[in-house]
Amino acid sequence: MTAMHKKLSEYASSLCDGMRVDSRTRGEIDREVRAHLEDHTNSLKRSGLSDDEASRRAIRSFGNPEIIARDLIVVHSQGTWRDAFLTSLPHLLVALLLTAYFRQSLVCLLATVLAAGLGAHLAVSRRVPAWSFSWLGYCLVPIILAALLLLNATHWWTLVGIAYIPCAVLVAVYVVRQTASRDLLYVSLMLAPWAVITAWCMATQNLSSIRSGSLDANGVRSYGRELVGSFVTLAVSSFVFARIRPRWGKALALIIPQAVVFGYVLLFCGQQVSLWGWLVAGLAIVLVSLPTMREFRG
Amino acid sequence: MTNYEREFLKGSTDCLILSVVNDGPTYGYELIKELESRSGGYFHFREGTLYPALHRMEQEGFLEGRWQTLPGGQERRYYYITPRGKEMLAHKRAVWSDFSAAVKAVFKPEAG
Numbered sequence: 001m002t003a004m005h006k007k008l009s010e011y012a013s014s015l016c017d018g019m020r021v022d023s024r025t026r027g028e029i030d031r032e033v034r035a036h037l038e039d040h041t042n043s044l045k046r047s048g049l050s051d052d053e054a055s056r057r058a059i060r061s062f063g064n065p066e067i068i069a070r071d072l073i074v075v076h077s078q079g080t081w082r083d084a085f086l087t088s089l090p091h092l093l094v095a096l097l098l099t100a101y102f103r104q105s106l107v108c109l110l111a112t113v114l115a116a117g118l119g120a121h122l123a124v125s126r127r128v129p130a131w132s133f134s135w136l137g138y139c140l141v142p143i144i145l146a147a148l149l150l151l152n153a154t155h156w157w158t159l160v161g162i163a164y165i166p167c168a169v170l171v172a173v174y175v176v177r178q179t180a181s182r183d184l185l186y187v188s189l190m191l192a193p194w195a196v197i198t199a200w201c202m203a204t205q206n207l208s209s210i211r212s213g214s215l216d217a218n219g220v221r222s223y224g225r226e227l228v229g230s231f232v233t234l235a236v237s238s239f240v241f242a243r244i245r246p247r248w249g250k251a252l253a254l255i256i257p258q259a260v261v262f263g264y265v266l267l268f269c270g271q272q273v274s275l276w277g278w279l280v281a282g283l284a285i286v287l288v289s290l291p292t293m294r295e296f297r298g
Numbered sequence: 299m300t301n302y303e304r305e306f307l308k309g310s311t312d313c314l315i316l317s318v319v320n321d322g323p324t325y326g327y328e329l330i331k332e333l334e335s336r337s338g339g340y341f342h343f344r345e346g347t348l349y350p351a352l353h354r355m356e357q358e359g360f361l362e363g364r365w366q367t368l369p370g371g372q373e374r375r376y377y378y379i380t381p382r383g384k385e386m387l388a389h390k391r392a393v394w395s396d397f398s399a400a401v402k403a404v405f406k407p408e409a410g
Contacts, residue, residue, distance in 0.1 A: 015346075031365075032326060032349065032375050039327035040345070063346035071350035075357060 004051040008037045015065035020183040021076040084242035087131040091235035102224040137190040184291040191288045198284035202277035203269035233257045251292035316387040325374040
């Protein structure tokens, strides 16, 4: 690589490296910026400038990489209507799954399984696009639930627990870290269902039944409509998250539904939730909302 | 270019880009040179600012970007105008025509 190409490459990298957009979009922007700089540099060289001077001028006339990167992030942070629908789809599917459970409907169940399979296939084939983070949160549910169940394991299951639980924690930490490296807001988007699930678990179950893994179906049934409503609320907020451009708006779209669910649980199930239940539910909501706080600074 | 001219250019960027792309598909660098050449050097963009505008217009469905290989083997992202972009251009041109006619009339009122 010549000194000129190195200089152009460094500039393109400084523009694209910290850009919180899809890796595919970032790659395309990188190629486009490099192509532009090469064209301009070659044109300046043809007019008699040296390699060094031509690349320096091409870079200068391209502009401040931080400002350009910021403007490009704003443009690409708004998903299409299709992206918005796919972001909200996993929450709608959970709402549909719950409806299937409460109404014993086979059609709802089949529709959920088909749509979930289609969504997973699309997410993998599109190399983890932005909308797939709302699906990723649900993918962690079986991993973490199995770990919670193994906490109270007896006999040889204790050995399975000893081996499995650290692996499950490592997987969860790895997924959160990878998501945070892409964009902190996606961490909140991914974990949003966790805050809602925790709030409802604390409202409808007692801690000992959660620890033993024997959940009380009657507790869940008595709040069936509200549970479905919570996931529909999450779906609406995810839709808004994907479509809205300002980052503070995205942050609000993530915080508001959790506050609504927490407020609802507080108002209507307040008497039956223990202090520990409140602490756990409140902590879950705070932790899930924490990554959005950066958007309200300054 | 004064701040007033810069603000004026900012409001007209979409229309200028659509006008050039409407005459044939083009890529970023070529587009900037064409704008400079057609305006006799009056429109001199800070080059990097063009790409957020191009990407935004692509997201809005006015343009479509496609990678193409030039005869020399280099790849460039060509922008094509879409039917929606053509509609938008026609609308913006009509608005501009009415606006400039009205401004001219105010600046130089014809003798009654």
